[in-house]
Amino acid sequence: xxxxxxxxxxxxxxxxxxxxxxxxxxxxxxxxxxxxxxxxxxxxxxxxxxxxxxxxxxxxxxxxxxxxxxxxxxxxxxxxxxxxxxxxxxxxxxxxxxxxxxxxxxxxxxxxxxxxxxxxxxxxxxxxxxxxxxxxxxxxxxxxxxxxxxxxxxxxxxxxxxxxxxxxxxxxxxxxxxxxxxxxxxxxxxxxxxxxxxxxxxxxxxxxxxxxxxxxxxxxxxxxxxxxxxxxxxxxxxxxxxxxxxxxxxxxxxxxxxxxxxxxxxxxxxxxxxxxxxxxxxxxxxxxxxxxxxxxxxxxxxxxxxxxxxxxxxxxxxxxxxxxxxxxxxxxxxxxxxxxxxxxxxxxxxxxxxxxxxxxxxxxxxxxxxxxxxxxxxxxxxxxxxxxxxxxx
Ligand SMILES: *Cc1c(COP(=O)(O)O)cnc(C)c1O
Numbered sequence: 001x002x003x004x005x006x007x008x009x010x011x012x013x014x015x016x017x018x019x020x021x022x023x024x025x026x027x028x029x030x031x032x033x034x035x036x037x038x039x040x041x042x043x044x045x046x047x048x049x050x051x052x053x054x055x056x057x058x059x060x061x062x063x064x065x066x067x068x069x070x071x072x073x074x075x076x077x078x079x080x081x082x083x084x085x086x087x088x089x090x091x092x093x094x095x096x097x098x099x100x101x102x103x104x105x106x107x108x109x110x111x112x113x114x115x116x117x118x119x120x121x122x123x124x125x126x127x128x129x130x131x132x133x134x135x136x137x138x139x140x141x142x143x144x145x146x147x148x149x150x151x152x153x154x155x156x157x158x159x160x161x162x163x164x165x166x167x168x169x170x171x172x173x174x175x176x177x178x179x180x181x182x183x184x185x186x187x188x189x190x191x192x193x194x195x196x197x198x199x200x201x202x203x204x205x206x207x208x209x210x211x212x213x214x215x216x217x218x219x220x221x222x223x224x225x226x227x228x229x230x231x232x233x234x235x236x237x238x239x240x241x242x243x244x245x246x247x248x249x250x251x252x253x254x255x256x257x258x259x260x261x262x263x264x265x266x267x268x269x270x271x272x273x274x275x276x277x278x279x280x281x282x283x284x285x286x287x288x289x290x291x292x293x294x295x296x297x298x299x300x301x302x303x304x305x306x307x308x309x310x311x312x313x314x315x316x317x318x319x320x321x322x323x324x325x326x327x328x329x330x331x332x333x334x335x336x337x338x339x340x341x342x343x344x345x346x347x348x349x350x351x352x353x354x355x356x357x358x359x360x361x362x363x364x365x366x367x368x369x370x371x372x373x374x375x376x377x378x379x380x381x382x383x384x385x386x387x388x389x390x391x392x393x
Contacts, residue, residue, distance in 0.1 A: 010326075011353070013362055014334035015146045015307060016174070017196035017203050018350035020258075024201055027261035028254050035251045043260060044239065044251070050263035054176060054199075054271070055191065055209050057183035061232065062209040063239040064195070064259055066252050069173040072192030072206025074102055075230040076169055080138060080190055080214060082223045083107030087138040088129050088166065090121040090157070094147035094337045095171055099140045106226070111136060117339050118309065120302040121152040123160065130164035139166045144175035146197075147337045149298050149309035149346065151179060155186045162187055167214055173197060176207070177266055177351060178278045178306035189214040195255075198278070198306055200351030201262035204255055265352075274351075278305040281354045284386040285347065288363035291385035292370065292377055297344055306354065308347040309340070313375065318342055321369050329365040359386055 012019045033040050051062050065072045077099070081087060085108040089100045092115035103110040113129050115121055121141055130136065139161035143154045154170055161168035167189040175181050177198035183191055189211040196203035210218070210232065218225075218232050225231040229249065238248035266274060282305030286296060295311040296303060312318040318335065322345065325331040334346035347362060363382040371377055 009330055011329075011331045011358060011361065013348050013353055013358060014332045015346050015348055016194070016350060018198070018200055018348055019353035019358075020202055021200050021262070021265060021352040023265065024258045024261045028202065028258040030254070030257055032253050035253055036245070036247065040251075040253065041245060043256065047256060047260050047263065048239065050260065050267060051207050051209070053267055054207070054263055055172075055183040056181065056185065056271070057209050059183065059209045059211055061215050061236060063207070063235070064256065065192070065206040065208055065230070065235075066249060067206060068196075068204050069192065069194030069206045070098070071230065072173075072194070072208045073098065073171060074227070075206070075208055075232065076190045076192050077102040077106055077140075078225050078227045078230055079210075079218045079232045080167060080169065081106040081108040082221060085109070085138070086111060086133060086136045087140055087169075088113060088126070088133060088136045090115065090126060090139075090141035090152070092119060092121055092148065092150060092152070093117050093142065093145035095142045095145060095173070097338075099142070099171065103140070118148045118150060118297050119299075120150050121157060123153065123156055126157060126160055130160060130166065134164070136164070136166055138169055139164075140169040140171075142171040143181065144172070144179065144304050144307065146174040146307050146346075148340065149296075149304050149307045150302050151175070151304050152302070154181065154188070158186045158188050161189075167217070173206075174304070174307060174350070177271075177274055178354075179304065180275055183209055183211075187211075195259055195262065197348075198274075198351040198354075199259070199262045199266065200353065201258050202255060204252065205259055207259075278349060278354050281305070281349050281356065281359050282308065284356070284389040285349060285359045285363065287389035288359070288382035288386035291381040292363075292367060297340075306348060306350045308349065309336075310345045310347060312343055312345060313370075316370065316373055316375065318345060321345070321366070321373060324369045324372065325365055328369070329361070331362060331365050333362070356390065
């Protein structure tokens with residue numbers, strides 16, 4: 001007979017999942033109750049209110065889709081697009097590419113505004129596309145491109161979308177809880193996120209939110225949403241007002257306990273404090289990397305604090321370094337994707353994993369492994385530089 005599975009004790013500093021707060025794991029293990037139990041329905045209402053806080057929105061249609069971030073992405077596109085529609089999609093990394101896939105699978109046309117990987121979306125190029133395609137109904141972009149560590153200007157992009165009468169659609173899987181994000185103030189019409197990045201919850205849920213404008217579009221569709229499971233017209237009745245709450249699918253009860261706890265942690269800390277914490281630990285990590293001569297590949301003005309794309313030095317085997325960090329230090333960092341495969345490491349500082357101990361542990365482990373790999377590095381310099389940065393506050 002097989003034995004129970006006991007995972008090794010890892011520190012997760014890659015592109016997600018990130019370390020899950022033990023408080024959240026404890027919530028996950030509480031007894032399962034029925035999904036139409038009045039106590040559970042009250043929990044659903046609380047999750048909705050906490051998600052509205054996290055997204056900074058009053059949107060009534062704010063809820064967690066019962067599947068990972070990719071399903072939130074799909075939910076947004078299948079509900080807002082019909083066959084024959086046109087959407088402008090900004091692509092500056094792997095996840096923008098997936099948006100294009102989704103648009104096309106809806107039978108819509110994707111007009112691509114392509115940007116070099118590692119750069120932010122260019123506002124002028126987007127405006128040119130909006131001018132050239134006045135029949136487009138949507139502008140879609142990734143706020144925090146996890147594949148490259150780039151933050152694009154979501155506020156300015158959403159404003160551009162509205163100026164050209166397009167819905168502003170945003171991937172906030174990695175941005176939510178890590179950097180400033182204000183759905184209502186910025187005029188975002190549809191947004192999806194994930195639970196396993198800066199919310200430090202378990203993977204498998206995707207918070208989404210739709211503006212009134214987006215809801216009107218969903219209600220006024222000519223064609224049925226091709227996905228029964230993700231059709232918001234049906235899900236609204238499940239997550240909507242408690243009087244007419246009716247069975248759609250069995251909600252993932254225990255994962256929702258975990259999400260509730262994760263959102264409570266965020267509210268207790270305060271959104272702005274969480275954003276500041278990510279910035280502070282990023283600054284210390286960046287100082288340590290700099291002391292080792294390791295470059296961050298993204299311009300300072302567009303860096304994500306929660307996802308650091310680090311250039312691999314010449315002559316270093318990037319996969320061997322990651323393997324050694326995992327084997328010797330139980331530390332997971334990420335590899336590059338697409339055009340950046342083999343060229344970068346991706347060091348995540350997400351949510352609960354974004355703390356001083358992890359920053360210092362990561363720097364000292366990386367330094368030791370690079371020295372093993374033959375790099376001539378001044379021993380201890382990285383940790384000293386990070387500590388000096390912390391002293392500055
Ligand atoms: C992780 C991620 C996704 C996909 O989320 P899953 O939960 O893995 O499906 C989508 N977009 C971005 C920007 C991500 O970082």
